[in-house]
Amino acid sequence: MRITSLTNPKVKAARLLRERRHRDREGLFLIEGRREVERARAAGIHFETLFVCSELVESEFAAIGPEVLEVTPAVAEKLALRSDGLVAVARRPERPLAALPRPASPVYLAVDGIEKPGNLGAILRSADGAGVDGVIVCGGTDLWNPNVVRASLGTLFTVPLAEATVEEAIAWLAGVPIVVATPEATALFTDAPLVGALVVGREDQGVSPPWRNAATHTVRIPMRGVADSLNVAQTATLLAYAACQGRSEESEPVNFSSV
Numbered sequence: 001m002r003i004t005s006l007t008n009p010k011v012k013a014a015r016l017l018r019e020r021r022h023r024d025r026e027g028l029f030l031i032e033g034r035r036e037v038e039r040a041r042a043a044g045i046h047f048e049t050l051f052v053c054s055e056l057v058e059s060e061f062a063a064i065g066p067e068v069l070e071v072t073p074a075v076a077e078k079l080a081l082r083s084d085g086l087v088a089v090a091r092r093p094e095r096p097l098a099a100l101p102r103p104a105s106p107v108y109l110a111v112d113g114i115e116k117p118g119n120l121g122a123i124l125r126s127a128d129g130a131g132v133d134g135v136i137v138c139g140g141t142d143l144w145n146p147n148v149v150r151a152s153l154g155t156l157f158t159v160p161l162a163e164a165t166v167e168e169a170i171a172w173l174a175g176v177p178i179v180v181a182t183p184e185a186t187a188l189f190t191d192a193p194l195v196g197a198l199v200v201g202r203e204d205q206g207v208s209p210p211w212r213n214a215a216t217h218t219v220r221i222p223m224r225g226v227a228d229s230l231n232v233a234q235t236a237t238l239l240a241y242a243a244c245q246g247r248s249e250e251s252e253p254v255n256f257s258s259v
Helices: 009-016 020-026 034-042 059-063 073-079 119-131 146-151 167-171 209-214 232-248
Strands: 028-034 047-052 068-071 086-089 109-111 134-138 161-163 178-181 196-201 217-220
Touching: 009 047, 009 073, 009 196, 020 028, 020 034, 028 146, 034 047, 034 086, 047 073, 068 073, 068 134, 109 119, 109 232, 119 232, 134 167, 134 178, 178 232, 196 209, 196 232
Parallel strands: 047 068, 109 134, 109 196, 134 161, 178 196, 178 217
Antiparallel strands: 028 086, 047 086
């Protein structure tokens, strides 16, 4: 049966998942796009419903979920911000701190109160590209916002990830250096030991006081123009790549007591 009506109950229920309160209530979220759906499937995300528009996407996706619904191009466009014919309704997975890896010399990105979904998605792409050991999301925009999924290009499903409060994250990181990025720091990020948790915060307020109080080091990005700071995703990218490059050149685990 092909869904042709924009007011179909299943279509309307899926569209409601654009709002955080409905995602929180239902424990579901939307995944838009072939690449994103494929990466979610590879990561073991559980699909509830898959909407497929055969004019826009191949029929191979018909076996992905327990409920596959054929829709018209008009309905597909209604379901997605940028439709390529594939939209999944998926069960939101748990992402506890305990599931993150704990290598000898970890590099984590901790994002504190990031409000723009596009920035959070871009940070996840950079984390995936640089090869960090995990991303810790503390407050801010909902990790399962469709715009985060899209902006991350599906790396939301490939990067080790945890959701936690700031206090929970700091407690879990006990014994691990905490490097806070802030324009007020005296040390440049190129001159400081980038190991442990690299913390970035909101562009207007920076990181919250608990992170500042817990910081082992504070670092800044050199700014040679009139702007006093970079976009938070750009900052996170510079830190992640510098830290992971430095780690690849380090043959021995870091002794945290000497950092």
